[in-house]
Amino acid sequence: SQQGEEDPQALSIQEGENATMNCSYKTSINNLQWYRQNSGRGLVHLILIRSNEREKHSGRLRVTLDTSKKSSSLLITASRAADTASYFCATGSGGGADGLTFGKGTHLIIQP
């Protein structure tokens, strides 16, 4: 079963607007990562937040983590057409180089 569940499943906004995607998970985690997938391509790592962190920034990306609610959000500010892609959250449970458990993703469309 999927650990992470992204919300919404699809999001369409105008270029320049901010995009917010949410992720909920079920079990305890060591870290949570966000990946981007362009159509027909592999996944690209965006940002990682550890379970003892609450917020992290990287360029136009801002990630928050609320372990009490088992949820995370990814904010993309000042969106660009090139941000059109699917975004996935993935959780790692720790204890070694284990595989990640991915959600089904949010498909983001940036309208020019």
Added chain:
Amino acid sequence: DAGVIQSPRHEVTEMGQEVTLRCKPISGHNSLFWYRQTMMRGLELLIYFNNNVPIDDSGMPEDRFSAKMPNASFSTLKIQPSEPRDSAVYFCASSPRWGRSTDTQYFGPGTRLTVL
């Protein structure tokens, strides 16, 4: 660095045939992962290796699936016999250091498998 290399990029085969997918991880990476992506089930971890040793294959759907990593620079995922429900995109990913679950995983471009 060439990144994770997968071959073939596309594979079309008939039900019952053997399929072999190949992966070359990034040089120096100690962990290798095989994932499968479908519309219905999303991305699923099939198996992963640390230092060429299979650690967790609980995600391998059936005995028809097998994976090997004979050395640090090569891995295969084999399906024998293949079935239409195996149609999916199969991704290989590698990660720098064994024992660090917080490490970034680097994904290959994937192999799109179609079983007729």
